[in-house]
Amino acid sequence: MAVTTSDVIGFIERLEDDSSKLYYEMAEKYPCQKDIFLKYAEECEKSKILVTRTYQETITDALEACFSFKGLELEEHKIEIYVPKKTSFAEDLKRAIGMEEKAIKFYEEVIECSRGLLATIPNAFKKAAKIRSRRTLELEKLKNTSII
Amino acid sequence: MTVLEEPIKKILDIKNYIDNEWVESEGETVNVVNPATLKVIARVPISTENELNEAVDVAKEAFPDWRRTPTLIRARCLFRLKELVEERFEELSRIQTMEHGKTIDEARGETRRGIEQIEVATGIPSLMMGCNLEDIAAGIDEYLIRQPLGVFGIIGPFNFPFMVPLWFAPYAVAAGNCIVIKPSSEDPISQFKLAELVEEAGFPPGVWNVVNGGSSVVSAMLTHPDIQGICFVGSTAVGRDVVYRKCGETGKRVIAQCGAKNFLLVMPDADMEKVIAACMTSFYGNAGQRCLAGGNLVIVGEGLSEPEYEVFYNKFINAYVDAASKIRVGYGLDDSVQIGPLRDRNKKERVGKFIERGIEEGAKLTLDGRNIRLIGSWPKDCFLNPSVFEDVTPDMEIGKEEIFGPVTCVIKARTFDEAVEMIHKNPYGNAASIFTSSGKWAREFQYRVECGNIGINIGIVAPMAFFPFSGMKNSFFGVLHGQGQEAIRFFTESKVVIQRWF
Numbered sequence: 001m002a003v004t005t006s007d008v009i010g011f012i013e014r015l016e017d018d019s020s021k022l023y024y025e026m027a028e029k030y031p032c033q034k035d036i037f038l039k040y041a042e043e044c045e046k047s048k049i050l051v052t053r054t055y056q057e058t059i060t061d062a063l064e065a066c067f068s069f070k071g072l073e074l075e076e077h078k079i080e081i082y083v084p085k086k087t088s089f090a091e092d093l094k095r096a097i098g099m100e101e102k103a104i105k106f107y108e109e110v111i112e113c114s115r116g117l118l119a120t121i122p123n124a125f126k127k128a129a130k131i132r133s134r135r136t137l138e139l140e141k142l143k144n145t146s147i148i
Numbered sequence: 149m150t151v152l153e154e155p156i157k158k159i160l161d162i163k164n165y166i167d168n169e170w171v172e173s174e175g176e177t178v179n180v181v182n183p184a185t186l187k188v189i190a191r192v193p194i195s196t197e198n199e200l201n202e203a204v205d206v207a208k209e210a211f212p213d214w215r216r217t218p219t220l221i222r223a224r225c226l227f228r229l230k231e232l233v234e235e236r237f238e239e240l241s242r243i244q245t246m247e248h249g250k251t252i253d254e255a256r257g258e259t260r261r262g263i264e265q266i267e268v269a270t271g272i273p274s275l276m277m278g279c280n281l282e283d284i285a286a287g288i289d290e291y292l293i294r295q296p297l298g299v300f301g302i303i304g305p306f307n308f309p310f311m312v313p314l315w316f317a318p319y320a321v322a323a324g325n326c327i328v329i330k331p332s333s334e335d336p337i338s339q340f341k342l343a344e345l346v347e348e349a350g351f352p353p354g355v356w357n358v359v360n361g362g363s364s365v366v367s368a369m370l371t372h373p374d375i376q377g378i379c380f381v382g383s384t385a386v387g388r389d390v391v392y393r394k395c396g397e398t399g400k401r402v403i404a405q406c407g408a409k410n411f412l413l414v415m416p417d418a419d420m421e422k423v424i425a426a427c428m429t430s431f432y433g434n435a436g437q438r439c440l441a442g443g444n445l446v447i448v449g450e451g452l453s454e455p456e457y458e459v460f461y462n463k464f465i466n467a468y469v470d471a472a473s474k475i476r477v478g479y480g481l482d483d484s485v486q487i488g489p490l491r492d493r494n495k496k497e498r499v500g501k502f503i504e505r506g507i508e509e510g511a512k513l514t515l516d517g518r519n520i521r522l523i524g525s526w527p528k529d530c531f532l533n534p535s536v537f538e539d540v541t542p543d544m545e546i547g548k549e550e551i552f553g554p555v556t557c558v559i560k561a562r563t564f565d566e567a568v569e570m571i572h573k574n575p576y577g578n579a580a581s582i583f584t585s586s587g588k589w590a591r592e593f594q595y596r597v598e599c600g601n602i603g604i605n606i607g608i609v610a611p612m613a614f615f616p617f618s619g620m621k622n623s624f625f626g627v628l629h630g631q632g633q634e635a636i637r638f639f640t641e642s643k644v645v646i647q648r649w650f
Contacts (some may be wrong), residue, residue, distance in 0.1 A: 004253050004484060004485070004486060005253050006253045006256070006483035011481050054258060056260065059256045059260050064428070064607065065256075065257060065423045068425070070425070116425075
């Protein structure tokens with residue numbers, strides 16, 4: 001099924017919103033690591049702004065916006081994002097890492113699909129993916145060093 | 149399927165904007181209908197001649213002070229307007245979808261294109277600069293200055309209700325003129341909302357006026373002695389036979405951007421997948437209601453033997469029809485949708501008549517868009533799915549005239565020369581494109597083709613705000629075009645001063 005640019009941007013907005021919510025919840029659940037998770041939540045909000053702004057600033061007739069993401073299946077990239085109440089810190093970190101990896105995979109696919117668009121669009125996706133990659137490494141490190 | 153929230157919750161009563169006041173019209177009102185849902189979303193007045201005269205009077209009165217306002221201060225009004233439009237970007241885009249029918253991606257693209265015009269016009273201190281030369285003779289210098297002219301009329305079309313008036317308005321006011329805009333009465337909400345932002349941006353009274361209405365307002369504009377020039381975008385019949393003629397009679401400057409029948413050539417060496425994506429947008433985007441939309445798709449067999457050409461043609465056309473048949477049609481606020489409805493029932497009926505005419509003329513209707521398949525449950529009144537005609541010849545009505553709907557007319561041409569000849573025989577000259585990987589054919593196309601806007605591997609040849617929106621033959625009447633530097637020249641008089649001091 002063909003996907004419009006608006007569809008993809010809407011998907012990213014929801015993804016970053018949900019990710020941000022997840023980290024706010026983790027910040028509340030784990031006060032000792034509050035600062036780290038609040039930083040992650042803010043990063044997600046910034047990624048959303050970056051992608052939306054880039055789209056709004058570059059969208060034109062020349063983009064073939066309704067026909068750009070051929071072959072992309074958004075359904076396959078849907079991610080369940082939540083923090084269960086009775087789970088350990090390690091389990092929650094593992095869940096967050098899984099979410100980040102899926103999101104990175106999604107970004108990698110949309111970067112490929114959007115190469116034909118103005119460079120600013122795949123570049124914005126790349127930046128959002130890079131932030132998530134760095135975050136994944138930090139979460140891994142946190143998981144390995146955590147004593148909670 | 150998710151439908152984005154509609155920004156218009158109750159029926160809007162559109163007013164005229166004259167002298168920075170919101171003025172009720174004495175004329176009768178007509179409904180503005182969302183073509184996807186058929187719900188009435190606004191009522192727009194058909195203003196009287198007196199109301200137009202009143203707007204021109206206040207514009208004329210505002211002109212002396214506005215032209216004396218330094219260019220940087222005029223530019224600051226535009227900077228503020230740009231910021232306000234950015235803040236309301238999403239709302240303005242969704243309004244376009246509601247009043248016109250286009251998809252939300254297309255509407256956002258239109259908003260951006262409109263903003264770009266304002267951005268370019270903010271460069272007015274540089275754009276409006278004249279030039280000088282010392283010592284044209286002993287001790288004598290000569291210089292050129294650009295001066296604004298007074299009041300201009302801007303007549304907008306229905307297909308780009310937000311953007312098209314902005315091809316002219318920011319340049320006109322930046323140069324020190326005052327304007328009266330008449331939006332299309334079919335979708336006037338965008339200009340109504342824009343005028344709210346103009347008010348907030350702090351333009352002085354009388355500089356930017358909006359008078360809603362129909363042909364009586366246009367007629368009054370064309371004959372008004374205090375209007376110095378007219379910018380019009382619409383059909384060739386009105387642009388050439390009414391606007392251009394009347395402006396000639398009354399001595400007004402004119403930009404009349406009119407109809408089109410744009411040819412897109414596909415050469416055998418073109419990148420097929422990319423051509424098809426570009427053509428889907430070109431022929432079907434905005435439901436085909438663009439003056440830059442593809443009209444005829446010419447499959448060129450240059451350098452191929454007859455059997456090779458058949459293989460190339462069939463491979464291309466099968467992929468093309470397959471892609472067209474998969475296009476998702478529905479309400480533009482559903483962001484999975486790729487084509488919205490036509491603006492109204494009459495426009496759909498007109499396209500339907502062209503389809504019938506094509507069948508009568510002997511063209512083969514390979515894909516019939518009258519079989520309506522929608523995403524979501526919407527009234528089908530204004531919708532059409534994509535159509536593809538094969539075996540079209542350039543002398544058929546569907547090969548010659550602008551359909552202004554989601555229809556591709558496929559024409560065969562054995563050689564490049566034959567294809568170019570087809571373009572030249574057509575009375576229109578708005579845009580033409582070639583898809584090829586050969587620099588030689590691209591250069592030849594650009595050099596020879598008599599059209600104002602030329603695309604090389606581009607489906608929609610929409611010039612950016614800093615270039616003129618060109619056009620030739622029956623697609624354009626006037627001398628200078630809208631947008632960028634040419635618009636500045638249109639909205640100013642060149643005054644030459646030669647001076648010597650004894």
